[in-house]
Amino acid sequence: MSIETSSGTLTVISSMATRHVLAQLSAAYEAMSGQRVSIVSVGGVEAARRIQEGERFDIVVLASDALDRLAKAGHVVAADRVDVARSEIAIAIRHGAPRPDIGSESALRDAVLRARTIGYSTGPSGTHILDLLRRWGLAEVIANRIVEAPPGVPVGRLVAEGKVELGFQQLSELVHLPGIDVIGMLPTEVQAVTVFSAAICATSERQRAAKAFLRYLASPDGDRVKIEHGMAPAQREASSRT
DSSP states (O other): OOOOOOSSOEEEEEEGGGHHHHHHHHHHHHHHHOOOEEEEEEOHHHHHHHHHTTOOOSEEEEEHHHHHHHHHTTSEEEEEEEEEEEEEEEEEEETTSOOOOOSSHHHHHHHHHHOSOEEEOSSHHHHHHHHHHHHTTOTTTTGGGEEEOOTTOOHHHHHHTTSOSEEEEEHHHHTTOTTEEEEEEOOGGGOOEEEEEEEEETTOSOHHHHHHHHHHHHSGGGHHHHHHTTOEEOOOSGGGOO
């Protein structure tokens, strides 16, 4: 792999879902190339806002639809964008709590109806869960039992603290959290896959070095790390972005 480095530190802002993957991959890249990389992980809405408001970063990693909006507004270099990883939504309960049946759409709907509280995030998984509740006709029925995690706070933390009985979020945000049991994924018929992508910020002064790091993020070298952290490698065909 051809590597372009910069004398300065590459700065990356990302949503929370990819923070563990990026931390491990950036450390490996720095050891391999000598290029320093600094990662800032915040809520996806905040990350997009900071880019829109002109805060200077070299790279931004977000859900693909959020990057679409940044590209349309000219905040990122669309031509060098890469897909990094795919992520699905998982379900968590407090460690040791009784496990509800979530094996089908109807079983999951029943579990949601019985749960004392339902937790979701402000990211793509939360949007999907709210859409699902509306589709099931439950959004108003259980409105007083729905808990939105504050931006940057994993839903699993609320589950571990007993503030949420049934939590929904990207598997990558739940897989390593203490105090919870991940009881499975959303059933296939209601699952949603989020593609996380990376792009160079239009304000970057280290675009050649940034492009080399993007190639590394999208390469097979990082596949094992992505899988370890509850994600899957992104499809590498140009037509795979969704």
